[in-house]
Amino acid sequence: APSSKLLIKGGTVVNAHHQQVADVYIEDGIIVAIKPTITVGDEVTVIDATGKFVMPGGIDPHTHLEFEFMDTVTVDDFFSGQAAALAGGTTMHIDFVIPHKGSLTAGFEAYEKKAKKACMDYGFHMAVTKWDETVSREMELMVKEKGINSFKFFLAYKGALMINDELLLEGFKKCKSLGALAMVHAENGDAVYEGQKKMIELGITGPEGHALSRPAVLEGEATARAIRLADFVNTPLYVVHVMSIDAMEEIARARKSGQRVIGEPVASGLVLDESWLWHPDFETAAKYVMSPPIRKRGHDKALQAALSTGILQLVGTDHCAFNSTQKALGIDDFRKIPNGVNGIEERMHVVWDTMVESGQISAMDYVRLTSTECARIFNIYPRKGAILPGSDADIIILNPNSSFEITAKSHHSRLDTNVFEGSRGKGKIEVTIAGGRVVWENNELKVAPGTGRYIKMSPFSYLFDGIDRRDDAYLKSLQAPVKRAKSSS
Amino acid sequence: APSSKLLIKGGTVVNAHHQQVADVYIEDGIIVAIKPTITVGDEVTVIDATGKFVMPGGIDPHTHLEFEFMDTVTVDDFFSGQAAALAGGTTMHIDFVIPHKGSLTAGFEAYEKKAKKACMDYGFHMAVTKWDETVSREMELMVKEKGINSFKFFLAYKGALMINDELLLEGFKKCKSLGALAMVHAENGDAVYEGQKKMIELGITGPEGHALSRPAVLEGEATARAIRLADFVNTPLYVVHVMSIDAMEEIARARKSGQRVIGEPVASGLVLDESWLWHPDFETAAKYVMSPPIRKRGHDKALQAALSTGILQLVGTDHCAFNSTQKALGIDDFRKIPNGVNGIEERMHVVWDTMVESGQISAMDYVRLTSTECARIFNIYPRKGAILPGSDADIIILNPNSSFEITAKSHHSRLDTNVFEGSRGKGKIEVTIAGGRVVWENNELKVAPGTGRYIKMSPFSYLFDGIDRRDDAYLKSLQAPVKRAKSSS
Amino acid sequence: APSSKLLIKGGTVVNAHHQQVADVYIEDGIIVAIKPTITVGDEVTVIDATGKFVMPGGIDPHTHLEFEFMDTVTVDDFFSGQAAALAGGTTMHIDFVIPHKGSLTAGFEAYEKKAKKACMDYGFHMAVTKWDETVSREMELMVKEKGINSFKFFLAYKGALMINDELLLEGFKKCKSLGALAMVHAENGDAVYEGQKKMIELGITGPEGHALSRPAVLEGEATARAIRLADFVNTPLYVVHVMSIDAMEEIARARKSGQRVIGEPVASGLVLDESWLWHPDFETAAKYVMSPPIRKRGHDKALQAALSTGILQLVGTDHCAFNSTQKALGIDDFRKIPNGVNGIEERMHVVWDTMVESGQISAMDYVRLTSTECARIFNIYPRKGAILPGSDADIIILNPNSSFEITAKSHHSRLDTNVFEGSRGKGKIEVTIAGGRVVWENNELKVAPGTGRYIKMSPFSYLFDGIDRRDDAYLKSLQAPVKRAKSSS
Amino acid sequence: APSSKLLIKGGTVVNAHHQQVADVYIEDGIIVAIKPTITVGDEVTVIDATGKFVMPGGIDPHTHLEFEFMDTVTVDDFFSGQAAALAGGTTMHIDFVIPHKGSLTAGFEAYEKKAKKACMDYGFHMAVTKWDETVSREMELMVKEKGINSFKFFLAYKGALMINDELLLEGFKKCKSLGALAMVHAENGDAVYEGQKKMIELGITGPEGHALSRPAVLEGEATARAIRLADFVNTPLYVVHVMSIDAMEEIARARKSGQRVIGEPVASGLVLDESWLWHPDFETAAKYVMSPPIRKRGHDKALQAALSTGILQLVGTDHCAFNSTQKALGIDDFRKIPNGVNGIEERMHVVWDTMVESGQISAMDYVRLTSTECARIFNIYPRKGAILPGSDADIIILNPNSSFEITAKSHHSRLDTNVFEGSRGKGKIEVTIAGGRVVWENNELKVAPGTGRYIKMSPFSYLFDGIDRRDDAYLKSLQAPVKRAKSSS
């Protein structure tokens, strides 16, 4: 059995707030000490990290494992998806529980089952797709008993997951009262539906029709709407998969005026562009189909820039893996191509290369936006997202002088394709430690089903700090009700 | 009988594109000549305009006469409202036909009847409040046979006039195909409904609750949404009653990127502020209740600035006159206060004083935004909106050195109140000529029911120029469909 | 001798404010009548314009003929440049008088001489490149006696034409007092100088170094600065050659807040992109060198969009023609490549094709931004810029179904190159009438030196309307000086 | 002698990245441990912090002690100013060394002397007010040997400190090469000079003239200019005393596009408004004179909002204390009123009350923007700005349930006035510990001259991370020089 004591020697230990050359000592899955020099006995496994970065394992805030969607189910389940994640330096993810026939409880139970094979820690968001008293009560149950502190609302997927503004407002109010974070998939679903019909009428049935049917203006619209309604309710908002300048600009505007809005770009949106959807080979083109779509060149750079200065806060993936045979369901109609791209395994490498190697951010920033900020938002910091005494020993060792290459041939997801196929770059994650165990080393995975833990997440994260005071200040500012004589004029 | 021949001598004749000192000769209701010096016989009535401005009569693009709304009906009908208009220098208006139980045809017929007593020229917009094949066919009928070239969609008034995005998109598409201009009342109705409930729960039942329940952010939201959906459909959009910086900024942004969006501030929004709604006297406060609400000080100046440089294009009133007794329906609940303020009589004076006297715009600009641009948008220029040979003889004479004062005691509307009560300023409209007849002179009105004409308005105004070419260019730009082998991969 | 009486029959007569099918009758160089049908005698030359557009001749607000610059002189003088203009449908231009050794008077006299060979009407702006009492007095002289109503200030060309903020402020104040329009060439000259040094240090000596040394951010900076200083002085501002999104955004922002700022894109900036400067053939690359530089793809479309909605107001060319041999002065150092591109002959075709054919603007808009707005800004409307009775008979006939092609082989400029080489499009100017004479017909020019007239331009154009009132309002708003006891505290 | 061992028990220990209830143990001026429960011997002084916040002492990034300016010298020197600071919870400040007759070395020596009486730790920025080889060399010396890592450039104070764009560019380049942070006082000095003359001409000689002569548009201009020139040079920029929406918007815009710009609002600008300058009592009005001026109501709230979401990063004071008698130098001419307000003592209370009590930020945010971010920017984190093992024991204990009141009667500055006079709020700093010694407790100060240390600050803070890589990427992106045959065409 592997030792439960580990010493990582001589690396540059990076937290979001500070980095230093130090040793890190781990016992029983917990970080015990970080000091310039730690001496240990023989029973301790020592890993040399000289010249390398020792950082908190990645936390992917946005994944869909074993997701039943569009009449099929993703190929990556909680084992294969997590194994891939670990091979890529991600040691925790937060998946979206989808209600079962509208029932949150049934949905939660289904996901509990799916997650039994977990080999890495995970948490859950939950989607809300309809509204009644039961849903409202179940939301409360989820927060108070089940460890969920975020709910997602879909403004797209008309006829399926989409909800209208009335429900969105109800949901925002409920979230606020529970201290749970409201999340939105922001595209105008009515208009997307129109756009899809139009493309089909024009004879555009291929993957390029997917992008053309849901342009960035529709993402900008829904983002603007969700932000303003959240402002109206005075509750924090998390915008998932920010794919366009249009959406980013709305977030920037809201933040400038003091509103608490979180924007999550995803790995694919940060580095790819839509031109792939025009590829003459259907299989190649179809693998890039996700919603909102990957945008034209230019959006990627703008998202990177906004991320580098904190206008956007963290990076997800929306990992949602459909194989070529599944993508082929839409060979004659892009509307039937299952939406989703990979990323859970690639995110950490892609972000390092694109953001740090290019000089846009520091290693500390990297930790913040791949791990720490996610932990803070979902209220599990500093257990997760930090290398501090007492934190879970979820750690990666990245060699900045080594190289990575991404290809479906060697990746660990079950997917037969990869949207980052052929990408190379500097900064290789050579070791992943999850819960104090070395699970990835020498390009080898050592994982076992059932070793991952469900991480309960408490409500009222820092995003809720002071909200009640602001509500009070608002009420005082109203100068109402005005006292009036019931005049008989 | 009054002479049908008129000569206006020595004034500064102002068109939107040019002004010059000239005489204007009129016969049989039509402008015949504008020349430096015109000599006429004794049979011609001569009006001396030396030192004064001779300008096209105002056209109010936004009024509600004899409007059945909120369980009552406005006090100004097509006679009293128009008489007031003429006394204030407005010689034409465009009113909103409201469908009768969803039927456009029935609505149109009802308004035809109401308008029989007209004493001034008028046109019609039409509201669309539901959607089915009949409505679609009736829209076509209205445009092709009834002289209507604009349709209005309400994004507010939940449970009554409000429509959802799906209908809005259908409406936009239909408008585009007919060459009719889509108009929106832009407030998020779902959120307004929430806001109203909240205010009542807070015990805020007075008129200030009206403003508090529907803040500017909700107007900004709906304006942004309507603009982006219109962009998606590629059809021109007209935003009625732009009341806030939030909405104006959205219009500015869209125009900067080349989108054809028209923004209409109204007289009340340009010069008043919300503080009246906090007035301790209910009657006083209630008269300022309109939707979207009059905003905080600062919005007015920003709207004026945007108007002065063409970011906003024309000024309306939303004249919708409810008496004190009607307003009192909401004495215990602001939601029951009939929405509406006056303005049809005051607009021309208020805009002159606020915009020209202050040095923000020229007299030519004044003509453009009170008359010419309205005529151009609704495709009746240069019959209306100009002092050119062949134009209808709808003319005002404004004395820039004379003063006006506004008070319910002396105004011509049937209202017992006036939101501009006590306003004074420079620039008095001393003469109004409508259809070649002097109807306002020496502070006396000479009007007769039935003398006003219905002005049919043709579709495909200048706002539609080139839309087909832009659609073509868009289609070419798609590079789709991509030719693909039906691969057997 | 050609008849001095002309009738243009059956065309669509387009003014900025209106278009109609009509005949246009001309006598002695003046437009006499525009009517649906005009019957004339045999002595009148009749031109059939059926199916074509009859429009005011173009006015180019920005040219440099016989311009001594960078140790050489442009190849197009007042004859050849104007002849080219007429062949391209432009019937007037406004050139920039450059002071002679700082003397405005000497500069004016030099340009009077240059212009003796004029074959078309012209006006003058004047540059101000230093500051003292003499300059101040000469500005007054120019406005009051010489027919100049605009002065240009260069924020670039360090060591040559560039002035600093202190002078700019003095100039703005003087302009305001004279009712003259302040114009700026907006680039930060200090930074450009730095950029040039850096490129040379990097070994980048070719034409691409020109673009790289003065990026758009420096144009945005200077535009922002000039706008804000003009706001501080409260005087209107005209920004010449707006080449970038950066500059356009500043103009848009200022206009939104009510400031009177005019933005002039130029033909080259509207349709070309910088990639030509990277062309491996020096001669080809060098012909695109102008300042500010032509920008990356994307800026062009954004400028077009802003132009289409009136955020930018008119189109110039900055026609400044240097031959290949002159451009070769900079073969070893881009700093020595004479700056300038052609456009005086191409502007009208390029703008029609790019803006009207593409559906972005109407024919009326086209007239406005190629002719009318220029005439209004420089206060010569409606003598110029309109087809109205009494206007100068400067008229073009454009056949929308005919095609044009641009090539140095057949153009009328003396240049041996053309930056629009090979451009084709729809909309051919088949006839140009200048001062009532047909000077261009059947692809033939009939022009004679000395037939062009100097058009004096009066100060206090419409842009100055109300400025004194706004100054008054500003002063009242200060609530100052505050009355204070000279306290002995 | 007081014990050099301290234990702070039971408080909520707040760092920028995390807060927890814990004990803090200190020895010899250094923080040794932070743990839930620490047990100590009798020799250790124990401070009970139950129910209170234990936070890093404030660091004021912007002060002027013993500053010779406008023919006088500030009343607070390095002893009195620092004593006041400590009483208000600030344990370090960074002052501005002003060159002596242009000599940086001489300036530094003068400030070394002034600082001998220091009772608290301090660092230095240095101003650069002219340019030559000597200055360039001295900058290098300051960075490499003297512990200075930031240089300030004044775009205002014409004829005194002001520099032009040429020098600014030289300065930026030098800063970049040294890894030193460029700072700017951003107002357009030429225009300010004009504005001052104008006010005097208008007879406005009182303090209100100060605000009127240098409106926000001039701050916006200079901020935009400095940002763009810094972008051109690709070096980080720090904008001191951001006082207006105009400046803040520029910073927001730059950050959105990925530029590293730091914005520092100051205590006075965050909570006061300009109306005081209109006060009829000269003494009262004059105490609010600082540059850039305190702005109209509205700017304050906008700055607070931007600060709350990280658009602005930290809070300073520009503490620059002139007594009533000194302010009276300008009794007849506001230009002679010494510019400056207090704040070094009040900042920590004012920011807590305005930002935390109002619900706009969390306690962690408070630590970040009053202390941590300053330490990070000036590269002294985590020695300063954190409560971590090894950090200097600069600590405050704030009681959120206690109240503060600000008045000149009881403050510790030598000033006879206070711009925050009469302010009350919640959140009282009850204990200040500096370098491990309790210097403020029970409203009593225990300080001694000479106990403060000069903190050297190293260059190349995190703001410089990756700059070289971005330069490399930029160079690669140029695709230049283009290889060209020296053609003989």
Ligand SMILES: [Zn+2]
């Ligand atoms: Zn989604």
Ligand SMILES: [Zn+2]
């Ligand atoms: Zn997703």
Ligand SMILES: [Zn+2]
């Ligand atoms: Zn309405």
Ligand SMILES: [Zn+2]
């Ligand atoms: Zn209405």
Ligand SMILES: [Zn+2]
């Ligand atoms: Zn120029």
Ligand SMILES: [Zn+2]
């Ligand atoms: Zn030029």
Ligand SMILES: [Zn+2]
């Ligand atoms: Zn300063």
Ligand SMILES: [Zn+2]
């Ligand atoms: Zn200072």
